[in-house]
Amino acid sequence: MTARLADIDSTGRLLVISPHLDDAVFSCEALLKFAGDARVFTIFGGDAPQGAPIAKWDLQCGFTVGTNVMEARRNEDAQALGVLGAVPIWGTELQEGYRADPPDDDHVTKLIIEAITTNAPSHVVFPLGLSHTDHLLVASATGAAVRALEVSDAFVYAERPYAQRQPGIVKRRCAELRAQGVELSTAVLSRRARKGDRSAIRCYASQLRGLQMSAFRMGLFRERYWQVSWRDE
Ligand SMILES: [Zn+2]
Numbered sequence: 001m002t003a004r005l006a007d008i009d010s011t012g013r014l015l016v017i018s019p020h021l022d023d024a025v026f027s028c029e030a031l032l033k034f035a036g037d038a039r040v041f042t043i044f045g046g047d048a049p050q051g052a053p054i055a056k057w058d059l060q061c062g063f064t065v066g067t068n069v070m071e072a073r074r075n076e077d078a079q080a081l082g083v084l085g086a087v088p089i090w091g092t093e094l095q096e097g098y099r100a101d102p103p104d105d106d107h108v109t110k111l112i113i114e115a116i117t118t119n120a121p122s123h124v125v126f127p128l129g130l131s132h133t134d135h136l137l138v139a140s141a142t143g144a145a146v147r148a149l150e151v152s153d154a155f156v157y158a159e160r161p162y163a164q165r166q167p168g169i170v171k172r173r174c175a176e177l178r179a180q181g182v183e184l185s186t187a188v189l190s191r192r193a194r195k196g197d198r199s200a201i202r203c204y205a206s207q208l209r210g211l212q213m214s215a216f217r218m219g220l221f222r223e224r225y226w227q228v229s230w231r232d233e
Contacts, residue, residue, distance in 0.1 A: 005031065005155065005187050005225060008123055014038040015121035016086075016157075017112060019138040020095060021045055021070075021077040022204045023127060027157045029084065030196035030223055031125070031189060038086035041115045043108060043138050044095035045074065055097040061210035073206065080203035089115065096134050108141035109148070116149055123153045125225070128173050131162035143182070147230060155187055155225045161213050164221035174226070184226040196223065 008014050014035040018024035024040040025032065032038045047070045048055065058069045074090060081088050091111060093103050116124060124146055129139025139156070146154040163170050174184055201208075201215040208215060 005123070005189055005193070008035045008193075012037070012122035012153075013120065014123050014125065015116065015119050016040045017115075017124065017126040017138060017142050018042040019044055019127060019132070019134045021073040021090075022080075022207045023135070023159055025077075025080045025084070025200050025204070026160045026207075026218060027127070027163075028125060028223060029198070029200050029219070030194050031157075031225070032081075032084040032086045033196060033200070034189070034193035035086070038084065039089055039119055039121070040077075040081060040086055041089040041091065041112070041119075042077065043091045043111065044093045044134055045090035046070065046092040046094045046098070048094070048098045052098065057097055057210060061206040063206065073204075076204045076206065080200040083200040083203065089119075096132070102133060102137060105137060105141050105144070108137060109144045112142050112145035113148060116145060116151065123155065124151050125155045125157055127159050128156045128163075128170065128177075128226075130159045130169055130173055131166065135159060135162075143228070146228075154228050156184070156228055158224040160218050160221055160223075161211055163224065164218075170224070177228075181231045183229045183231060187225040187227045189223065189225070194222075 016024040016028055018040050021042050054065050063069045077088055126142035127135050127139050129136040158170050177184060196219060198215040198219040201218055
């Protein structure tokens with residue numbers, strides 16, 4: 001069975017959960033553009049602790065010592081979401097590289113439950129959980145949140161660029177989720193909705209530089225979604 005994301009434009013409110021300040025747009029540009037009412041909740045939007053040395057990743061992205069990196073990244077995100085007519089909601093958790101320990105799963109689940117309750121979306125879209133510990137954490141925390149709230153229209157997205165860079169990673173992750181009792185059915189964007197033009201992706205110049213990936217190349221890999229549900233245990 002193929003689920004559809006087709007009714008999101010006129011009747012729905014889309015809430016995309018993004019681990020970092022770029023993942024939602026990198027992975028769901030066309031969907032965000034198509035949705036009439038779209039919001040993006042970014043979990044790891046918090047500033048690096050004051051006085052901390054600049055993170056290796058931030059150097060790779062072209063930032064220099066003394067820059068408020070996260071402020072610059074939030075500006076990129078605001079610009080990109082502005083292009084798509086979507087609203088940013090920035091969480092304050094510290095991303096990997098800025099913290100000693102990852103946040104507790106339950107804490108992140110609680111934040112996501114609050115975001116879903118406050119924004120009352122018809123559709124919740126969250127990462128499959130590819131490649132990066134922060135992505136895996138957000139994937140499992142959102143899964144727990146949508147289960148707790150019994151969200152019926154919950155979808156996962158394949159994260160670009162990881163999905164296109166690591167052959168087999170999507171298949172492996174889907175198999176892992178199925179083994180955990182998650183049912184995944186391919187969800188398709190209607191033809192009208194496949195109109196990402198990379199102009200929003202292009203706004204994240206710092207991250208594209210760090211990833212050594214062009215917006216053009218990222219856009220060559222089509223957006224992929226699955227509706228998720230859980231088998232009764
Ligand atoms: Zn990310």
